[in-house]
Amino acid sequence: MDQAEWKLLKEIAELEKTPQGAYNIRRNGALDSRNSTANIEITTKTEPGKSGIDIRIKPGTRHESVHIPVIISQTGLSEMVYNDFFIGEDCDVDIVAGCGIHNTGCETSQHDGVHTFYVGKNSKVRYVERHYGEGPGTGKRIMNPQTVVYLEEGATINLESTQIRGVDSTKRETKIVVGKDAEAIITEKLLTHGEQTAESDMEIILDGEGANGRVVSRSVAQDQSQQVFYPKVTGNARCFGHVQCDSIIMGDARISSIPAIVANHVDAQLIHEAAIGRIAGDQILKLMTLGLTEQEAEEKILDGFLQ
Amino acid sequence: MDQAEWKLLKEIAELEKTPQGAYNIRRNGALDSRNSTANIEITTKTEPGKSGIDIRIKPGTRHESVHIPVIISQTGLSEMVYNDFFIGEDCDVDIVAGCGIHNTGCETSQHDGVHTFYVGKNSKVRYVERHYGEGPGTGKRIMNPQTVVYLEEGATINLESTQIRGVDSTKRETKIVVGKDAEAIITEKLLTHGEQTAESDMEIILDGEGANGRVVSRSVAQDQSQQVFYPKVTGNARCFGHVQCDSIIMGDARISSIPAIVANHVDAQLIHEAAIGRIAGDQILKLMTLGLTEQEAEEKILDGFLQ
Numbered sequence: 276m277d278q279a280e281w282k283l284l285k286e287i288a289e290l291e292k293t294p295q296g297a298y299n300i301r302r303n304g305a306l307d308s309r310n311s312t313a314n315i316e317i318t319t320k321t322e323p324g325k326s327g328i329d330i331r332i333k334p335g336t337r338h339e340s341v342h343i344p345v346i347i348s349q350t351g352l353s354e355m356v357y358n359d360f361f362i363g364e365d366c367d368v369d370i371v372a373g374c375g376i377h378n379t380g381c382e383t384s385q386h387d388g389v390h391t392f393y394v395g396k397n398s399k400v401r402y403v404e405r406h407y408g409e410g411p412g413t414g415k416r417i418m419n420p421q422t423v424v425y426l427e428e429g430a431t432i433n434l435e436s437t438q439i440r441g442v443d444s445t446k447r448e449t450k451i452v453v454g455k456d457a458e459a460i461i462t463e464k465l466l467t468h469g470e471q472t473a474e475s476d477m478e479i480i481l482d483g484e485g486a487n488g489r490v491v492s493r494s495v496a497q498d499q500s501q502q503v504f505y506p507k508v509t510g511n512a513r514c515f516g517h518v519q520c521d522s523i524i525m526g527d528a529r530i531s532s533i534p535a536i537v538a539n540h541v542d543a544q545l546i547h548e549a550a551i552g553r554i555a556g557d558q559i560l561k562l563m564t565l566g567l568t569e570q571e572a573e574e575k576i577l578d579g580f581l582q
Numbered sequence: 583m584d585q586a587e588w589k590l591l592k593e594i595a596e597l598e599k600t601p602q603g604a605y606n607i608r609r610n611g612a613l614d615s616r617n618s619t620a621n622i623e624i625t626t627k628t629e630p631g632k633s634g635i636d637i638r639i640k641p642g643t644r645h646e647s648v649h650i651p652v653i654i655s656q657t658g659l660s661e662m663v664y665n666d667f668f669i670g671e672d673c674d675v676d677i678v679a680g681c682g683i684h685n686t687g688c689e690t691s692q693h694d695g696v697h698t699f700y701v702g703k704n705s706k707v708r709y710v711e712r713h714y715g716e717g718p719g720t721g722k723r724i725m726n727p728q729t730v731v732y733l734e735e736g737a738t739i740n741l742e743s744t745q746i747r748g749v750d751s752t753k754r755e756t757k758i759v760v761g762k763d764a765e766a767i768i769t770e771k772l773l774t775h776g777e778q779t780a781e782s783d784m785e786i787i788l789d790g791e792g793a794n795g796r797v798v799s800r801s802v803a804q805d806q807s808q809q810v811f812y813p814k815v816t817g818n819a820r821c822f823g824h825v826q827c828d829s830i831i832m833g834d835a836r837i838s839s840i841p842a843i844v845a846n847h848v849d850a851q852l853i854h855e856a857a858i859g860r861i862a863g864d865q866i867l868k869l870m871t872l873g874l875t876e877q878e879a880e881e882k883i884l885d886g887f888l889q
Contacts, residue, residue: 313666439870511856522845524845524848524850525848526848527848528848529844529845529846530844530845531842531843531844531845532841532842532843532844532852532854533840533841533842533843534741534841534856535838535839536838536839536840536856536858537836537837537838537839537841538829538831538836538837538838538858538859539836540831541831541832541834541835541860542860543831543832543858543859544857544858544859544860545856545857545858545859546840546855546856546857546858547837547839547855547856547857548851548853548854548855548856549841549843549853549854549855550843550851550852550853550854551817551843551845551850551851551852551853552845552850552851552852553848553849553851
């Protein structure tokens with residue numbers, strides 16, 4: 276891997292060298308390197324015409340991690356990848372995915388990924404996904420991630436997705452089916468700039484008794500960029516769901532927030548909150564009195580907002 | 583009018599006798615009685631095939647009211663009515679509409695009404711609309727109200743709509759275009775029971791600088807009834823919009839709340855909140871310790887919630 280590729284890996288997976296534990300690095304549409312461990316087995320899919328990997332995590336696996344970053348530095352490369360995660364019972368694992376595109380050419384580079392998680396009883400999964408695009412080329416950088424999660428009884432997923440910057444177009448689809456006493460927590464952070472467009476469809480289906488779902492979505496839309504959010508929580512049993520969407524609008528950007536809460540059960544308790552607004556002027560002023568320029572103050576506030 | 587019809591008038595317009603000021607009472611698809619005043623003129627529409635009235639309110643009319651209730655006591659009657667309101671500048675008026683259906687037969691009685699308001703500069707309108715159905719018949723009671731409002735600079739509308747009970751099916755559509763420094767306030771209260779269905783589409787378009795929009799929606803769904811809400815606020819200028827939807831779910835009811843906030847301007851500040859849940863058990867318990875039965879306690883809480 277060259278320097279630009281290592282930079283992508285650092286942005287999307289905070290990796291400066293080959294990761295510890297299990298990993299699978301996909302580079303320009305092919306396997307770059309892989310490591311399975313005693314508890315975590317990674318295999319290439321064998322179905323014809325279906326690119327991707329299967330990740331099998333043994334029951335009882337705790338405090339282990341899997342890194343599966345994807346990097347594209349080749350202009351004009353477009354791929355569709357299917358990754359399936361089979362996580363046994365009583366696990367506690369971190370999964371770090373993400374995609375970085377460095378486009379130096381004039382052709383579109385595109386990564387579409389479908390990640391499906393089968394999370395066993397009482398297992399705890401932290402899933403981190405970061406998206407980043409860069410490069411001096413005029414070719415588009417496009418990423419369309421699909422995430423589907425099935426949580427068995429007592430299982431938890433903590434899904435943290437971040438679109439750092441540089442992604443020209445994205446359509447994100449997330450669907451989580453939450454079983455008895457299981458919990459889904461989604462934290463989404465998204466920045467768009469220039470002429471970029473982003474759409475995020477999210478659905479949490481609270482199917483089991485005592486199911487919990489929480490969504491925190493924070494976004495910043497700069498310049499002429501456009502964002503649309505469709506977070507949906509459906510309650511089919513005694514359950515609790517909470518969706519919170521906050522967006523900062525800048526320049527000539529446009530943001531739509533179109534949530535849905537659907538109660539199909541008398542004991543479904545569902546709450547939604549959404550807000551769109553610009554950065555408060557007094558916040559900027561306050562930081563400027565501390566010696567920052569207006570631009571520095573703005574960046575400080577946005578960093579804090581997107582953490 | 584017979585006793586059942588007077589009862590309808592009382593429910594929907596709090597009238598026990600012929601109202602003061604301007605009025606137009608529509609009964610079983612025809613004019614029952616009408617009164618224009620010096621400032622408020624009511625005329626029958628003359629376009630062929632278009633049933634309804636025009637209400638013209640002179641500029642500067644203040645502290646006057648118009649009552650335009652509609653009652654249907656004839657089973658099988660289905661009507662489509664267009665009422666247009668032309669309200670001059672600097673007015674301050676109350677408009678009381680509403681529809682009551684007493685159905686004793688086995689055929690559907692249906693009232694569809696399109697009310698369009700042109701509200702002049704700096705005018706203030708309070709518009710009250712109440713819907714009520716009753717009667718021992720097996721025929722459906724259906725009401726589909728459409729309300730369209732154009733607010734000129736500095737104008738205000740305070741729209742209070744209530745579906746009291748007894749309406750088998752309703753599809754409510756409300757659209758308000760808010761000009762410079764104008765304000766739209768919607769308060770919607772809706773109760774469904776039995777097998778009833780209700781859908782409410784609402785759109786506030788904040789078009790002018792300094793436009794304001796507020797929606798407070800409260801609903802109770804009992805038994806097997808179903809409700810769907812689509813409140814939408816679009817900000818096209820420096821403006822403020824706030825939508826708040828609260829629903830109480832009971833029995834086997836189903837409720838969907840699908841709001842949208844759309845910011846097309848950097849100075850559009852939009853907020854949405856929605857919650858669906860059952861009556862808190864401790865609230866009922868508290869009232870029961872004061873001597874109420876469980877059912878009485880429940881009714882007390884619902885009355886308070888829907889005022």
